[in-house]
């Protein structure tokens with residue numbers, strides 16, 4: 001079995017590959033199948049954006065496509081950066097700029113009040129119109145200094161109490177077992193009756 005993963009984020013792709021290959025499911029990046037511009041993520045929720053991406057790439061490839069919309073919601077920032085996680089510091093920004101803005105926004109907030117969640121919505125869209133949706137959430141605390149070099153994005157600042165480490169210090173297998181994306185994927189596979 002093969003799944004087209006409708007993302008251009010290499011970190012997400014690596015995680016999908018690591019979770020699905022042991023189950024005998026091959027992953028292909030949509031960028032290796034069609035050369036189309038990325039759709040605008042105009043939704044106001046993770047689910048809306050995941051649907052926009054899944055539908056767009058399914059129509060472009062005529063294949064079942066799995067899209068992921070995810071992000072970080074920080075309680076003391078009223079849920080920010082939320083759906084804007086990838087472009088928190090502006091449209092043409094990178095992980096480093098986003099992290100700088102995050103640390104600066106939390107400068108006055110004590111560690112115990114820096115609770116946050118990663119959220120992931122997955123949508124698998126089929127050419128016949130069917131859609132399978134799954135969601136996952138993972139709790140953590142945003143620390144001041146980056147630690148670890150695994151993962152991507154905000155991971156080196158995202159402290160996971162359960163491991164007493166950041167998301168960038170744990171292995172890919174450990175991340176997939178507890179992360180928003182890993183949990184959403186487990187839920188999706190249950191609905192597809194694959195485990």
Ligand SMILES: O=c1[nH]c(=O)c2ncn([C@@H]3O[C@H](COP(=O)(O)OP(=O)(O)OP(=O)(O)O)[C@@H](O)[C@H]3O)c2[nH]1
Nearest residue numbers: 007008009068069070071072085086152153154155
């Ligand atoms: O450190 C992180 N570890 C994670 O596990 C994680 N999951 C999401 N995020 C952040 O949220 C944005 C998603 O935005 P997003 O869903 O639009 O994805 P994207 O634009 O990067 O790729 P695409 O899938 O849209 O092609 C990403 O860029 C990251 O900033 C994460 N950061």
Ligand SMILES: [Mg+2]
Nearest residue numbers: 009041069086
């Ligand atoms: Mg995106």
